[in-house]
Amino acid sequence: MSAANKLARRDIAELYIEHHGWLQSWLRKKLGNAADAANLAHDTFVRLLGKQHDLEIREPRAYLTRIVGGLLNDHWRRQALEQAWLETLAAQPVPLAPSPEERCLIIETLEEIARLLDGLPPRTRDIFLLSQLDGLTYPQIATQLGLTLNIVQKAMTCAVTRCYRALYPAA
Template identity: 50%
Template sequence: MTPSDTTVLHNLYVSHRGWLQQFLRRRLGDSADAADLVQDTFVRLLLRPRSFDSHSGERSYLATIARGLSIDHWRRKQLEQAWLTTLADRPQELQPSPEQTALIMETLHEVDAMLLRLPARVRQAFLLAQLDGLPNREIAVQLGVSERMVKKYLAQALLHCAVLEAELDGLLVK
């Protein structure tokens, strides 16, 4: 990043931080989360600098990034809440330690992100097989495809799982 890029980013930050924080606070209902996402928005912009033709173009781009981050934030919150609900039903002696809980949450977020990267049909086939335990024939009927295509979908999903496992084990460099 050149000194000129740094100046442009600084000016964008000074010009739009307050507006963006209000925008996110209204969306999220929490000032602290909004402040975090403002910073994340500008980090994204720092990683992928852009030039803009107008003030409204700057705001539009920042709002687009912020909306995406908000969606990610809500997905994470929903996933965490589902996990906490599951934990609440377990006896105290079977509760994971805070360290285990953090690792589990990190893994759940990674799995969720991996599933979102899959094409919709591949994701559906994988979830029907893994969560519902359906055989390929029933998955094919539900998806309106051949059993052979279901096998391809499942192979693609399993490949993604293997890559995710390797990433989580630290074997791959991102």
Template identity: 45%
Template sequence: MPDSAAAPEACLSTLYRDHRSWLESWLSRRLGDRWEAADLAQDTFVRVLAAQQTHSLPSLREPRAYLLTVGKRLLINHYQRRSLERAYLDALANLPEQVAPSPEQRWLLLETLYALDELLDGLPRPVRQAFLWSQLEGIDYATIGARLNVSERTVKRYMAKAYEHCLLVEL
């Protein structure tokens, strides 16, 4: 194996060995659950590995700051997913038993919600809200505009931005 290929692997190995337990402890204090913290720490290093493979990361002068940035982003995603799951389960609890989805359907719906949430990540809140109201609830642009206190033309711009975002994410 050439030295140039071994160097990034050795760097990641050293980064993992030197900072994994510190990152897990930091995440554990925020989550209150060491098992979830271990999962998120592992996900952090998977992200670092993926970034390294696509961008050829230089040596890090402040590895903990870098890991903290990646870990914080994953922690925010974790909380967003948890909030989304809670809202979904609350909505299911309000359904009559005869129309409630099966456990398999619930899982598929939840996975779809996660994928949709990830797809729309990064959009401004009103753009995201307009898109969801339009696509999931079938609300017309005039009503969305009234709810968001913006013009119908602004809602059209929001929708165009959301569609463009979805297309770019798919590329």
């Protein structure tokens, strides 16, 4: 471990000592849940430890808030996915309800799909969702969004290519 990296870890330790309590309290107020607040505060400092460069932080709380912002977005997206999945499960007959392990795998798959879709440009994502979820044809999508058929076809090619690469990364 280099001297600069040791210094960074020492700085992170000081940052932790000085601001962990504040960050956890701030998160508890934001989330209304002490357990989630503790987990996200911990994950914030784990992210800092993963950085490979010396840190110069002028505004520690602003810096920590920025890091935890991304973690909060992931947390809320996961909660929304889980809630949508639980509502879908509630509508299913009991024999079709998956085991806890299957539920975990399904939630992880839904999160991966959400990340994949978040990586698409907004218009491409909208076109893909209209096609795949709403079952609209390319001409219907073009009409609804006021686009040419060619733009819809190119956007779908981009989205499907991205899905293919996610499924078959070595191809």
